[in-house]
Amino acid sequence: MVTADKILSLESEAIEMKPEFNAMNILYSPRHRFLSPFTLFTQRRWKKPTVSAQTRLEDRVRDPHFEKLITHLKRLYLVLKIHHLMSTRKRGPFVSLTLLSRWRNIIGLNVPVGSFLHKYPHVFVHPLRRNTCCRVSKKMKELILLEGMVMKQQEVEAVTRVKKLLMMSVSGTLRLHALRMIRRELGLPEDFRDSILGKFSGDFKLVDLEVVELVDWDAELGLAEVEKWREREYTEKWLSEFETKFAFPISFPTGFKIERGFRERLKNWQRLSYSKPYERKEVVKVRTCGGIERYEKRAVAVLHELLSLTVEKMVEVDQLAHFRRDLGIEVNMRELLLRHNGIFYISTKGKTLTVFLREAYSKGGLIEPNPLYEARRNMLDLVLLGRRNSRQLLACNDPKEESNVVVCEVNEEGERQGDWVIPFLENCEESRSP
Secondary structure, eight states: OOOHHHHHHHHHHHHHHSOOOOHHHHHTSGGGTTOOTTTTTOOOOOOOOOOOHHHHHHHSOOOHHHHHHHHHHHHHHHHHHHHHHHHHOSSOSOEEHHHHHHTHHHHTOSSOHHHHHHTOTTTEEOGGGSSSEEEEOHHHHHHHHHHHHHHHHTHHHHHHHHHHHHHHSSSSEEEHHHHHHTHHHHTOOTTHIIIIIITOTTTEEEEETTEEEESSOOGGGOOOHHHHHHHHHHHHSOOOHHHHSSOOOOOOOTTOOOOTTHHHHHHHHHHOOOOOTTOOOSOOOTTTTTSHHHHHHHHHHHHHHHHHHSSSSEEEHHHHGGGHHHHTOOSOHHHHHHHTTTTEEEEOGGGSOEEEEGGGEETTEESSOOHHHHHHHHHHHHHHTTTTTHHHHHHHSOHHHHTTOOEEEEOTTSOEEEEEEOOHHHHHHHHHOO
C-alpha cells in the first residue's frame, strides 16, 4: 500500500533530478543553436522573399502551346545539324554510324545515334535496313533546297530587316558578329556579307571588316509594328488616343494570378510615354530618356520591334545580348523580359532561353505566316511524322534492288565517292542458306 509519506519522497527525488533553469543551457541546446549571447535578446523580423530574375523564371506560368512548339523545334534543329555535318563531307551522301557517333557532342545528342535515326525514317534512309550507314532522304533534301530558294526570293525583305535594325542602332552601325548570331532568324543566307551587304552597296557600307553602316536613312521604314497595331486599335475598336498612344498588346496565359494593384500599375505603364525605337538620339541613357521607367519601356519597344523583324517571331535570349550596346538597351535582358510576361514569353526547353512574341502566335503557330516560315514548317511536319506512314516508304523501295546496293556514288568520269560500306557478309549468308 502506497502511503502519503512515500509519495512525498518520490516527488522530492524528481525535483532534485530536474536540472535548474540556466540561460546558458538554452543557448547551447540543440533547439537553440542559432542563438548566441549577443543575439539572445535581438528581435528577429520576418523578411520578405527576394524577387529576382531566377525566381520569376521558376515561378512563371507555363504556356503549353509555346512549350510544345519549342520541343518540336529542338528536334528539327538536331536534324538540321546532322544534315549540315553530313553535307560538309565530300565523300558521298552516305555516312557511317561510327562517324556519326563521334559527332554526338557536336550535335548535342543525349541518346545513341542509331536509335535517334530510327525515330525519323522519313528524314534518314538506311540501306538494307541496317544501322551500317545512312543518308538524308530525298524529301528532306527537297524541303531544304526549297528553303534556300525561298530565302533567295525574299532578298528584298531581308534587306529591309537589316536596314530597320541599323535604323534602330544608336550610331547607325552594327557588328557583323551580332548579325551572324541571328542570321537564320532574320532570313539571311550564310554568305550574307557578300550576297546581301556587298550586293546592295547603295544601302550598306562596310566600315571595317566586321562593322556595317547604313548609307541613307529611309523615313518610310521608320514606323514600328506596334505603331501599326495602335492605329488599328484606334480606328477599328474606337479606342481613345490617350489609351492607345503608347500602349502595347498584352495577353496573359491561363492561370496567371493578378495581384492587388497590378491592374492599376499596368494601366499607368501603358499610358507612359517613351522614346520610340526609330527616334534618332546621339546618346541613349536613363537621363536622356526621362527616367528609369521610360528607359526600360524604350528597351521593351526595341525588343518588341526586333522580334517583329524575325521570320518566326522568336530568338534566343543569349543572341539578344549581342545587340545591347548597339541598340542602347543595356539592361538585364532576362529580368526585363520576365517582368513583361504579357508581351513576351520565355521558354527554358533545351537548356537555352528562347523568347517568343506573344501577339504573333495563336495555339503554337504564327497568325500571319510568311513564305520562309511555311517552308520551315514543312520541314518540321516531316520530322514530326516520326514512324507514322512508314509502310509507304517500304512499298516504294524494291527489296530485290536493295539487296544488291553498293553504298557509294559514281561520277560521270567513273570516280567513286562515298564510304565503302558493302554488304559482303550478308550476301555470303544468303548464298549459304538453303
